[in-house]
Amino acid sequence: MSDKCSSCSQNGSCTKESKCTVMLPKHGKIKKIIAVMSGKGGVGKSTVTGILATKLREAGHSVGVLDADITGPSMPRFFGINDKRAIMQPEGEEVKFIPVESETGIKVISLNLLIQNEEDPVIWRGPVINGVLNQMYVDTVWGELDYLLIDMPPGTGDIALTIMQSTPITGVVMVSTPQDMVTMIVKKLVTMASKLNMNTLGVVENMSYVTCGKCDERIRVFSKKSAKEQAEYLGLELLSEMPIDLDFVESLEKGNAEEYVLNSHNYDELFEGVNKAINKSVNIIK
Numbered sequence: 001m002s003d004k005c006s007s008c009s010q011n012g013s014c015t016k017e018s019k020c021t022v023m024l025p026k027h028g029k030i031k032k033i034i035a036v037m038s039g040k041g042g043v044g045k046s047t048v049t050g051i052l053a054t055k056l057r058e059a060g061h062s063v064g065v066l067d068a069d070i071t072g073p074s075m076p077r078f079f080g081i082n083d084k085r086a087i088m089q090p091e092g093e094e095v096k097f098i099p100v101e102s103e104t105g106i107k108v109i110s111l112n113l114l115i116q117n118e119e120d121p122v123i124w125r126g127p128v129i130n131g132v133l134n135q136m137y138v139d140t141v142w143g144e145l146d147y148l149l150i151d152m153p154p155g156t157g158d159i160a161l162t163i164m165q166s167t168p169i170t171g172v173v174m175v176s177t178p179q180d181m182v183t184m185i186v187k188k189l190v191t192m193a194s195k196l197n198m199n200t201l202g203v204v205e206n207m208s209y210v211t212c213g214k215c216d217e218r219i220r221v222f223s224k225k226s227a228k229e230q231a232e233y234l235g236l237e238l239l240s241e242m243p244i245d246l247d248f249v250e251s252l253e254k255g256n257a258e259e260y261v262l263n264s265h266n267y268d269e270l271f272e273g274v275n276k277a278i279n280k281s282v283n284i285i286k
């Protein structure tokens, strides 16, 4: 076993040391890496990442967030830190990134915290994006983290593939919505993750229902099929159903989504479902 293995979150569950392409952060040690993925954009992957990070932090863990959705980075807005900038600190020939901390101390790195103007587009080809992402993961000063959550780029493309192969991901949380067209696309990613021997923890169905303001009934607005049926189609455990939550949207627009999540019970089920799946997971090194 090499030195690299002893600080890898997959240590003990991996048999491919000789073919290892895994990279490790230079400035810190991360116990568990959870990748939040979806085959399609706009289904709530970033929302789930932000909520999970907030809940894990609330539970007393040290947490970091890597916003790997380079072309649609939204984590700084979730945490209300979009007017701040990560510091790029030269160190010899290299540079290290000091992440921005959220109100509750979640360390966030995102391309939008590194560029001057958050509205500037990224007009780069795949290899450049891959290089920048590697740097954001390897050269950020994470310190000691219990959890690093990665908000993955949507889809099954080159960038997602590179992250899946070069990061010691402990578990994957898939995000879907109750529409057959979406679950069909998510299924592609589930199959890809399985081919790459990733440990998929289960699926979160976002925008599952709205709650009736008068009688608290959960109304499924997008599908007559149950979330369980959708999860069965994907061959995954259902981790949680998340409501369409307009108060959340409002809090996001005001820049205080983190505070809203801490004061809402809408996401207790998400935290419990994912936490249970993590603890049950055979690949987790305690």
Ligand code: ADP
Pocket: 038, 040, 041, 042, 043, 044, 045, 046, 047, 048, 072, 074, 206, 207, 242, 243, 244, 245, 246, 248, 249, 252
């Ligand atoms: P993705 O990361 O998959 O592209 P986002 O998390 O950015 O998706 O969500 C897309 C949009 O939908 C955002 O504007 C977000 O605020 C909104 N959204 C996501 N989940 C919910 C929800 N449960 N209720 C209301 N709006 C939501």
